Amino acid sequence: MTLLTVRDLAVEFRSGVRAVDGLDLDLDAGQVLGVVGESGSGKSVTSLAVLGLLRDARVSGEIRFDGRELTALDQRSLRRLRGDRIAMIFQDPLSCLNPYYSVAFQIAEAYRAHHRAGRKQAQRIAVRMLERVGIPEPERRAKAYPHEFSGGMRQRVMIAMALCLEPDLLIADEPTTALDVTVQAQILQLLRELREEAGTAIMLITHDMGVVAGLADQVAVMHQGRAVERGPVRDVFHRPQQAYTRGLLACVPRIDGPLPDRLPTLGAAE
Numbered sequence: 001m002t003l004l005t006v007r008d009l010a011v012e013f014r015s016g017v018r019a020v021d022g023l024d025l026d027l028d029a030g031q032v033l034g035v036v037g038e039s040g041s042g043k044s045v046t047s048l049a050v051l052g053l054l055r056d057a058r059v060s061g062e063i064r065f066d067g068r069e070l071t072a073l074d075q076r077s078l079r080r081l082r083g084d085r086i087a088m089i090f091q092d093p094l095s096c097l098n099p100y101y102s103v104a105f106q107i108a109e110a111y112r113a114h115h116r117a118g119r120k121q122a123q124r125i126a127v128r129m130l131e132r133v134g135i136p137e138p139e140r141r142a143k144a145y146p147h148e149f150s151g152g153m154r155q156r157v158m159i160a161m162a163l164c165l166e167p168d169l170l171i172a173d174e175p176t177t178a179l180d181v182t183v184q185a186q187i188l189q190l191l192r193e194l195r196e197e198a199g200t201a202i203m204l205i206t207h208d209m210g211v212v213a214g215l216a217d218q219v220a221v222m223h224q225g226r227a228v229e230r231g232p233v234r235d236v237f238h239r240p241q242q243a244y245t246r247g248l249l250a251c252v253p254r255i256d257g258p259l260p261d262r263l264p265t266l267g268a269a270e
């Protein structure tokens, strides 16, 4: 079942920059769509457009989520949707967490926003969630503030909040970019579990082809604001149809291949 359909999406900022230009995307319920592309290709702007979080921009085209046209919704309905059915995690979790409240309090409030629960019960669940996402000594750590956590631990807190919501869609924008490789692998495993346990579909924005290969079912390759190639990860990675995709893949050094003298220069899409 299709959960998210994007058709002919265009985003133009007041400055005149056309960051997204005729983008089509599809994401089925419970699936993971990797959105890849070089810096500035419009990945983050796309995610903000889906979330209805763009300011100073003209958005046109269709963004259909579970049969509802999001571009037609008012801010209040969008906010409700973001809380209830669409969650998001970003590269820098610190910007999403409130510095004045303990991490457990913030998880508990996320839980209470979607379930009938008293403060104490939600607090207990928050501690369980911290344990679930692999925070050591969760009882003690629950009282800590976001700045007392490492980057990887903060990202786990964001995932714990997403687990509380059991959203239909999680938009994850470079969720592992700032983390070292072992922590990256743990966060990817948690995303896998979120998808398996809650049936959450994930739109995974990254420039890391390895992350896409490890987690995504489908991939969309973005270039200059549109998807130049889309399809199952296996097909796109093994038999890329576009020279641009081939160039992007050729930039990934392979552990089993010879080291290139120099990385290829990415040209224009066909």
Ligand SMILES: Nc1ncnc2c1ncn2[C@@H]1O[C@H](COP(=O)(O)OP(=O)(O)OP(=O)(O)O)[C@@H](O)[C@H]1O
Pocket: 013, 015, 017, 018, 019, 037, 038, 039, 040, 041, 042, 043, 044, 045, 046, 207
């Ligand atoms: N608020 C804004 N006002 C004007 N232009 C913007 C704004 N936000 C983004 N842009 C421009 O839109 C284009 C796409 O940006 P976007 O952040 O989506 O790229 P990206 O693919 O996510 O890149 P990266 O991987 O570096 O995050 C860029 O040219 C960027 O400068």
